[in-house]
Amino acid sequence: MTAFEEPEPLRIVAASLRAFDCSYPRYVENPPPLGAILAVREGPCVVFGVVVNVESGPEDPTRPLQPLGEPGQSAADVMRAHPHIRQLLRTRVRVVACGHATDGGPVPLLPPLPPPLLARVEPATPEETRALTAGGRFLPLLLAASECDDAVIGAAIRTARATFGDDGRSFLVEAGKELARLLRAEPARLTTILRMAV
Amino acid sequence: MTLRFELVAEQLPGVIARYRESVRGAEAAAEAALRALRSWAADPEAGNQRIAAAMEGTAQPYALSAGESPSAAFDPPPSEPWTVVAADGSSISPDRFAPVPCWVVNVGMVALPYGLPGEPLLESRPTVGPTGAGGEEAGDDEPDDAAPSRGGINLLRDVMELEAVAELASSRVGHGAVIALLDGTLFPWDLDAPQIPQAVRDQLRDRTARALDRLRAAGPRVSLGAYISASRASDVVNSLRAFGAPEAEPLGADAVLFARVLGVGQRSAIFRARSERTRRVEQQFPAHEVCFFYLRIDDDLARVELPAWAAEPARVARLHRALLDQARHCGGYPRALQEAHELAVISSRDREQFARLLEAESARAGFTTALAGKQRSKRRRVV
Numbered sequence: 001m002t003a004f005e006e007p008e009p010l011r012i013v014a015a016s017l018r019a020f021d022c023s024y025p026r027y028v029e030n031p032p033p034l035g036a037i038l039a040v041r042e043g044p045c046v047v048f049g050v051v052v053n054v055e056s057g058p059e060d061p062t063r064p065l066q067p068l069g070e071p072g073q074s075a076a077d078v079m080r081a082h083p084h085i086r087q088l089l090r091t092r093v094r095v096v097a098c099g100h101a102t103d104g105g106p107v108p109l110l111p112p113l114p115p116p117l118l119a120r121v122e123p124a125t126p127e128e129t130r131a132l133t134a135g136g137r138f139l140p141l142l143l144a145a146s147e148c149d150d151a152v153i154g155a156a157i158r159t160a161r162a163t164f165g166d167d168g169r170s171f172l173v174e175a176g177k178e179l180a181r182l183l184r185a186e187p188a189r190l191t192t193i194l195r196m197a198v
Numbered sequence: 199m200t201l202r203f204e205l206v207a208e209q210l211p212g213v214i215a216r217y218r219e220s221v222r223g224a225e226a227a228a229e230a231a232l233r234a235l236r237s238w239a240a241d242p243e244a245g246n247q248r249i250a251a252a253m254e255g256t257a258q259p260y261a262l263s264a265g266e267s268p269s270a271a272f273d274p275p276p277s278e279p280w281t282v283v284a285a286d287g288s289s290i291s292p293d294r295f296a297p298v299p300c301w302v303v304n305v306g307m308v309a310l311p312y313g314l315p316g317e318p319l320l321e322s323r324p325t326v327g328p329t330g331a332g333g334e335e336a337g338d339d340e341p342d343d344a345a346p347s348r349g350g351i352n353l354l355r356d357v358m359e360l361e362a363v364a365e366l367a368s369s370r371v372g373h374g375a376v377i378a379l380l381d382g383t384l385f386p387w388d389l390d391a392p393q394i395p396q397a398v399r400d401q402l403r404d405r406t407a408r409a410l411d412r413l414r415a416a417g418p419r420v421s422l423g424a425y426i427s428a429s430r431a432s433d434v435v436n437s438l439r440a441f442g443a444p445e446a447e448p449l450g451a452d453a454v455l456f457a458r459v460l461g462v463g464q465r466s467a468i469f470r471a472r473s474e475r476t477r478r479v480e481q482q483f484p485a486h487e488v489c490f491f492y493l494r495i496d497d498d499l500a501r502v503e504l505p506a507w508a509a510e511p512a513r514v515a516r517l518h519r520a521l522l523d524q525a526r527h528c529g530g531y532p533r534a535l536q537e538a539h540e541l542a543v544i545s546s547r548d549r550e551q552f553a554r555l556l557e558a559e560s561a562r563a564g565f566t567t568a569l570a571g572k573q574r575s576k577r578r579r580v581v
Contacts, residue, residue, distance in 0.1 A: 063540075068527055082527065083310045083318040084537050 010093060010121040012040065015114035018145060019096045020049065022121045027056050027089035035155025037129050038095055042119035045102045047111045048132055049095035050156045052147045056091040065089065095121070096145045096152075098138045106132040108141060126163040133160035134171070136178030143182055150189060154196025161197075172198065220448075227448040231435060231455045232269075234443035239269040245441055250472070252440035259473035260440060261433035264489050264509060266467035268434075271460050274522050275515045279313030280375040282520055284534035285362035287355040288542040290549055291348040297560040302326050302552060303355045305362045306541025308534045312523075314374045319366075322541040325358070350394045356386035357402045357409070364412040367420050376420045377520040378413060381535050384424040384488055384503040390478045403482050410486045414507055421517040422508045427531055429453055429492070429501035433471060452492060453499035460494040465502075465518050467491065468509050493518065495525045 010031070014021040020040075024031065032038060032051050040047045058065050065085070069078035079086055100111035106128050124132070132138050133156075142148045142156060157175050164171040176194055183190040238245035242263035253260045266272075290302040302324055309319040359380060367378040388394060389403055413422055434452040449455055456466055471488040480487060487506040491514070492499055502521065504514070524532035544552075560566070 066527070081312070082533075083312065084308070084320060084533060087318055087320045088537075 012115055012117050012119050012121060013092075015117060017097065017110050017114055019052075019094065019147065020047075020115055022093040022095060024091045026091075027086045028091045031091050031093055032123065033155075035152060035157075035159045037098070037124045037132070037156065037159055038121050039124040039128060040115035040119050040121055043116045044113060045100045045111055046106070046128075047097060047115040048099040048101070048106055048124055048128065049097045050138075050142060050148070050152065050159075051093055052096050052145075052152045053094040054091065055094075056089060059088055059090045063088070093121070094147070096142065096147055098141045098156075099132045101128070108132060108137040110141065129160055129163045133163075133175070136175035139175065139178050140182060150192045150196060153193050157193075157197035221450075223448040224450075224454060227445055228454060228458055230443050230445040231438050231449055232458060234438040234441050235269045235434075235455070235459070238263070238438070238441055239267040242268060248442075249437045249440045253436070253472065257474050258436050259431070259433045259471065259476065260436040261469035261490075262437070262472055264468045264470045264506070268467050268469070269459060270467045271464040272466075272518070274463050274465075274519045277312075277519050277523055278375060278516060280377055280516060280520060281309055281311040281314050281316060281370040281373060282377045282379065282524060282532075282534040283307075283309045283363060283366035283370060284379040284381075284532070284538040285359045285366065286381050286535060286538035286542045287359045287362075288544045289351050289355045290544060290552060291351045293553065296553065296556055297565040298556065299328070300326065300556055301328075301351045301354075302544070303351065303358055304542050304544055305355075305358050306538040306543075307362050307366060308538045308541070309366050309370055310534055310537075311370070311373065314370075316370055316373045320537055320541060323362070347394055347398075349388055349391050350398050353386050353388040353391070353394060353399070353402055356382070356388065357405050360386070360406060360409040363422075364409040364416075367413055367422075368416050371416045371419050374419065375516055376416070377517055378420055378422045379521075379524075379532055379535050380422075380424040381539065382424060382426060384422075384486075384505065385479050385483070387475070387479065389482065390475065407483055407486075410483060410505065414485070414505070418510065418513065420508070421513040421520070422504050423517045423521065424503040425521070425532060425535060426501040426503070427498055429499060431490075431501055433473075433490075434469060452501070456492040456494065456499050460492065460499070462494055462496060463522055465491050465493045465514075468504075468514065470506070471503070493521055495522065496530045498530050 008025050008028075010022045010024055012020050013023045031054050034051055034054065036051045038049050038051065040049075068082055068085070069075075073081070097110055099106050099108045101107065138156070138160075139153070142153050157172070160175070161168045161171050175197070179190055179193060183193070242265075245268070246262045249260060249262060285305055285307050287303055287305045289304070292299045292301050304322055304324045307319065307321045307323060309316065311318060363378045363380055367376045370376050386402070386406060389399055389406065391399070413420060430451045430453070432449075432451050435449050435455060438455075460466060468489050468491045471490055476488060485507070488503055489506050489509045490501055490503045493502055500521075502517070504517070508514075521532055524534060527533065528536050
């Protein structure tokens with residue numbers, strides 16, 4: 001089992017310097033959540049990123065999923081009654097890059113190259129997450145990414161805070177200061193993100 | 199120029215009108231056939247003897263009662279836990295323009311457990327040949343001589359489908375009951391096709407026999423059915439004509455008769471298939487005599503073929519119910535067969551890609567063929 005408690009790995013199926021798409025070979029119910037910080041440990045450097053979207057649906061877009069199931073049946077009941085369905089669906093995860101590590105620890109800079117296609121994608125460790133996010137250093141890359149809306153940034157801050165344990169409040173204050181610096185021209189947006197981050 | 203639909207459309211009404219004329223006598227024929235079927239049911243064994251005597255020496259297929267009353271209709275039993283396995287195939291025949299003679303058989307394999315352990319399986323398995331002696335799939339009897347023959351590849355594909363179903367059934371029977379499904383007829387009928395070299399047919403006959411033996415050896419928990427949707431077979435109608443109802447002839451197909459006998463979800467009695475061709479093929483598999491029944495799924499009358507050893511009441515009951523369950527949410531066609539087909543199909547794009555890959559790999563090995571005029575013209579498509 002991977003760290004996402006799924007029996008099969010999440011792998012990269014498309015990649016650029018700023019973002020990468022990942023997919024499971026079937027439908028899963030427990031993919032990495034919004035704002036999760038992930039790591040790709042294959043290739044010339046470790047690439048870190050934040051989950052900005054998760055979607056599930058048919059692998060073949062010409063075969064849409066029918067609303068199967070009897071009244072009273074849960075999704076799990078329907079999946080059991082139609083065991084082919086899970087195999088024909090895919091869960092995909094979109095990740096925006098927010099740092100990388102070569103020989104030293106993580107740095108909040110774009111990687112020099114995209115992560116390799118078909119590389120496995122795993123959760124960043126708490127140590128990696130703390131090193132990457134301390135002082136809100138990872139926020140400039142996220143704020144510059146068009147796919148990172150306020151909800152994504154709020155979720156990423158919450159994810160990072162959870163790894164700081166008792167120092168979570170200090171992390172939050174420093175991240176808030178960094179946000180204030182970056183968004184001094186957008187006070188309304190700053191307020192929205194801060195409300196979503198706590 | 200593409201198909202000119204304005205010219206096509208104006209010709210269609212005439213075709214439909216002529217068809218209407220041809221089926222005008224179907225009502226009376228159906229009534230006559232029903233009366234004959236009930237008469238046969240009164241003494242099936244005597245009816246069998248009368249039919250067999252009348253059909254002796256004819257080339258037409260016919261049916262004999264296999265023990266159940268020929269006019270009977272059976273309701274489906276309740277569902278049970280089981281695993282449904284299925285296989286279907288698609289192939290690329292050798293292209294005479296290709297630099298190296300080469301074929302592909304792609305077999306879609308499906309195993310869907312319902313209430314039983316085991317992971318669902320949806321997988322396709324391509325084989326590229328000729329594989330040479332000792333090919334991984336075929337063992338030492340790979341029919342490499344079949345390479346130049348389209349018919350040989352079709353026959354090989356049918357055999358590989360049967361082998362895949364036997365493999366799947368054997369691997370799942372340890373978990374409980376297995377419903378093993380094929381698309382089409384039970385026997386690969388090209389086994390008696392004279393255009394395929396005898397040596398190839400002999401090899402594939404042996405492989406067919408081994409697959410059928412393997413299915414039989416898997417024991418009474420395996421139900422086996424070869425499914426033919428919208429069957430146009432006329433074995434029973436031919437038998438009724440031989441039985442003394444010549445007015446049944448305009449029916450054309452057994453499905454027209456059994457649409458009147460069977461309610462939705464019901465199956466017919468089991469019949470034994472008889473014909474000169476059946477005899478020629480069947481004599482190669484004396485342990486696997488072909489039986490069949492009809493199954494009504496909504497408006498579709500499907501013919502389900504099975505070997506006589508699988509025509510036991512418990513196996514047939516499971517097959518009957520499983521086919522209905524499978525078709526329920528799949529547009530009236532068994533889900534496992536549908537998914538096997540989806541996995542097997544080789545699209546026109548795949549075919550083109552394979553041709554280019556073969557050309558590239560052949561060229562790397564020093565085999566190049568100047569494109570023939572027709573082939574070159576098709577590829578360029580310039581004005």
